[in-house]
Amino acid sequence: MKYVSTRGEAPVLGFSDVLLTGLAADGGLYVPQSWPRLEPETIAGFAGQSYAEVAETVIAPFVGADIERGALRSMIREAYAGFRHPAVTPLVQIAPQRFVLELFHGPTLAFKDVAMQLLGRLMDHVLAERGGRATIVGATSGDTGGAAIEAFRGRERTDVFILFPDGRVSDVQRRQMTTPAEANVHTLALTGTFDDCQTILKEMFGNTAFRDKVHLAGVNSINWARIVAQVVYYFVAGAALGAPHRPISFTVPTGNFGDIFAAYVAKRMGLPIERLVIATNANDILVRTLEEGRYETRGVSPTISPSMDIQISSNFERLLFEVHDRDGASVRQLMGRLSQSGGFTLDGPALERIRAEFDAGRCDEAATAKTIERTLAEAGYLLDPHTATGVKVAEEHGETATPMVILGTAHPAKFPDAVEAACGRRPELPPRLQPMMSAPERFKPLPADRAAVEAHILDQARAAHAEEVS
Numbered sequence: 001m002k003y004v005s006t007r008g009e010a011p012v013l014g015f016s017d018v019l020l021t022g023l024a025a026d027g028g029l030y031v032p033q034s035w036p037r038l039e040p041e042t043i044a045g046f047a048g049q050s051y052a053e054v055a056e057t058v059i060a061p062f063v064g065a066d067i068e069r070g071a072l073r074s075m076i077r078e079a080y081a082g083f084r085h086p087a088v089t090p091l092v093q094i095a096p097q098r099f100v101l102e103l104f105h106g107p108t109l110a111f112k113d114v115a116m117q118l119l120g121r122l123m124d125h126v127l128a129e130r131g132g133r134a135t136i137v138g139a140t141s142g143d144t145g146g147a148a149i150e151a152f153r154g155r156e157r158t159d160v161f162i163l164f165p166d167g168r169v170s171d172v173q174r175r176q177m178t179t180p181a182e183a184n185v186h187t188l189a190l191t192g193t194f195d196d197c198q199t200i201l202k203e204m205f206g207n208t209a210f211r212d213k214v215h216l217a218g219v220n221s222i223n224w225a226r227i228v229a230q231v232v233y234y235f236v237a238g239a240a241l242g243a244p245h246r247p248i249s250f251t252v253p254t255g256n257f258g259d260i261f262a263a264y265v266a267k268r269m270g271l272p273i274e275r276l277v278i279a280t281n282a283n284d285i286l287v288r289t290l291e292e293g294r295y296e297t298r299g300v301s302p303t304i305s306p307s308m309d310i311q312i313s314s315n316f317e318r319l320l321f322e323v324h325d326r327d328g329a330s331v332r333q334l335m336g337r338l339s340q341s342g343g344f345t346l347d348g349p350a351l352e353r354i355r356a357e358f359d360a361g362r363c364d365e366a367a368t369a370k371t372i373e374r375t376l377a378e379a380g381y382l383l384d385p386h387t388a389t390g391v392k393v394a395e396e397h398g399e400t401a402t403p404m405v406i407l408g409t410a411h412p413a414k415f416p417d418a419v420e421a422a423c424g425r426r427p428e429l430p431p432r433l434q435p436m437m438s439a440p441e442r443f444k445p446l447p448a449d450r451a452a453v454e455a456h457i458l459d460q461a462r463a464a465h466a467e468e469v470s
């Protein structure tokens, strides 16, 4: 399998290079040259298989010959062996045709663990084969950072630098990033928003001299391997609810558009998905885009679902590439307008193609809290604020003959204050995570400025590996 950039001007690469490259050299995102298809019998067979077995079948065509099949199988098995639920991503019914797909049984209680636990192993494997090391960078609005640190802490071939917006994540999220003591973990608290962190990260990838000097690699969903690992649970949920014989719909709490883009990929691979519903909080750029045809950034508002406090949804670029018939020049033009004037208008056919696949709805703060309270009262089920936005938007979408699966993207215990304020019940952290709440914190406050972040990364890298970073 080969990969092309959404902006059409970067080298075509294989899976292992895409894994280590992160952002393409032309600023675009890598996507596969073509979409592999799974036969209906293969999808039907998933119903009786373990999560790891399904993952191997779904992921293998994207990896191709780059990683030997036995090695891939072992990494997948190890990645999911540590999840606290035997099904890895169980489905829980909360209403007659509504289910929550619980994606938070990994080590940091967030859906990011599902991909990150595999990504850490894949990167280590490829770096060991090549005899190299990498500087991993990640921008986080709260969850990617903790999951990345958990996946890479103590690994010899990687240093991990996480950029988070100071004061805009929950205490649990911050402590997951600031309490690990391993020397290869570096947490940077930036003055600004997640969008500032992500913009700096992309600028660092655009600085070729810096990128090459530190062997920069990315762990956000701009990295194709993240998306591919997230495709798996759509098949697992679909097969459990009768696919390929029955269609299924998904509502996805959305920020960076990675998770819902993974659903779109599952559909292109043959999963019979009827509707894909984008759920946002007050940061509703995607809802406005579907309503008005104009993608336009506005200031980020802090909410009780902080991981979705995002205005620039990076993976939307991958969808733009698809709905413009994979024409990199069109995507370059739109992205140029976005960086110059903060927005762009979609042409009629592109907008229609997006509307044909996706619906979208927003959920404000009061509705998020109310949904947590009501779902606990009516279904006895405790939602986290992100999942609550999905439940609310799915409810507004109305009752359908097709089962609607809402992605449960985080455990409520990551947001105890917001959950308690909404419903009066304070969710407890699992005992294994409780010590971090009183452990010493370690992080570097920095301005939201690329030069300052690069200088800090270079300093740290030189201190640790002087011989490799001159």
Ligand SMILES: Cc1ncc(COP(=O)(O)O)c(C=O)c1O
Pocket (backbone or CB within 6 Å): 110, 111, 142, 143, 144, 221, 253, 254, 255, 256, 257, 258, 259, 260, 307, 308, 386, 387, 409, 410
């Ligand atoms: C808990 C939670 N829900 C939803 C999202 C949104 O997912 P995505 O950025 O893939 O759209 C995030 C962040 O990515 C998250 O951490």
Ligand SMILES: N[C@@H](CCOP(=O)(O)O)C(=O)O
Pocket (backbone or CB within 6 Å): 139, 140, 141, 142, 143, 144, 145, 219, 220, 221, 222, 255, 256, 258, 307, 308
């Ligand atoms: N919501 C994310 C933001 C980054 O998303 P990613 O999927 O691109 O890594 C977070 O919690 O960090």
